[in-house]
Amino acid sequence: SAVISQKPSRDICQRGTSLTIQCQVDSQVTMMFWYRQQPGQSLTLIATANQGSEATYESGFVIDKFPISRPNLTFSTLTVSNMSPEDSSIYLCSVASIAGGSETQYFGPGTRLLVL
Amino acid sequence: AQSVAQPEDQVNVAEGNPLTVKCTYSVSGNPYLFWYVQYPNRGLQFLLKYITGDNLVKGSYGFEAEFNKSQTSFHLKKPSALVSDSALYFCAVRDMKKAAGNKLTFGGGTRVLVKP
Numbered sequence: 661s662a663v664i665s666q667k668p669s670r671d672i673c674q675r676g677t678s679l680t681i682q683c684q685v686d687s688q689v690t691m692m693f694w695y696r697q698q699p700g701q702s703l704t705l706i707a708t709a710n711q712g713s714e715a716t717y718e719s720g721f722v723i724d725k726f727p728i729s730r731p732n733l734t735f736s737t738l739t740v741s742n743m744s745p746e747d748s749s750i751y752l753c754s755v756a757s758i759a760g761g762s763e764t765q766y767f768g769p770g771t772r773l774l775v776l
Numbered sequence: 777a778q779s780v781a782q783p784e785d786q787v788n789v790a791e792g793n794p795l796t797v798k799c800t801y802s803v804s805g806n807p808y809l810f811w812y813v814q815y816p817n818r819g820l821q822f823l824l825k826y827i828t829g830d831n832l833v834k835g836s837y838g839f840e841a842e843f844n845k846s847q848t849s850f851h852l853k854k855p856s857a858l859v860s861d862s863a864l865y866f867c868a869v870r871d872m873k874k875a876a877g878n879k880l881t882f883g884g885g886t887r888v889l890v891k892p
Contacts, residue, residue, distance in 0.1 A: 691878050701884075701885075702866065702882045702883060702884045702885050703820070703866065704882075705879060708878070718879075752819055752820065756878055762825070762827040763808075763878065764822055764825055765878075767819045767820040767822075769818060769819040770818075770819045772817075
């Protein structure tokens with residue numbers, strides 16, 4: 661399975677500011693994803709980060725709020741813009757990797773964000 | 777649209793007893809099914825998956841899951857639970873239809889508490 665790291669692991673931010681989260685994978689992967697896990701909730705897909713093209717956003721998520729970069733096959737960033745307390749969540753990066761002949765998503769350790 | 781239901785918010789079990797975490801799904805095509813575990817302050821760890829073939833799938837840490845197409849279920853099981861199995865468990869589904877993309881849909885999660 662792929663080894664995925666995220667920076668920062670946690671942060672406390674003031675409302676109105678922006679935070680950029682980095683995701684680094686130890687091997688080249690085609691598909692990278694960003695998820696949000698609000699307190700006590702399940703995971704919700706924010707967007708698919710496509711290398712060489714714009715990210716594909718899910719319903720309810722927009723590029724102005726969550727701009728994503730994917731400069732190469734091992735790295736992606738998610739920015740949470742103009743933050744409000746409602747953005748307090750765990751943000752997780754995942755990658756799709758072929759394991760046992762089929763695709764599996766593996767997750768990074770997450771970034772815990774608290775917005776005051 | 778694809779969906780996953782985990783009917784139990786929490787499951788309590790005594791150490792050494794069998795553990796079952798329930799999951800039912802809905803997809804328009806054939807499902808890829810996954811179980812993940814999240815320990816406190818950690819990311820999601822992949823446990824096992826069902827793609828095709830044998831309905832009983834074995835995974836990490838002694839866990840297994842049984843795919844039941846007629847009941848659209850994919851319950852997670854462990855014959856003898858350990859205190860260290862206490863965590864949050866997520867079931868996820870992906871539609872095999874290519875049009876569905878690589879999107880994973882997660883259930884709401886089930887908290888497992890194993891008491892000594």
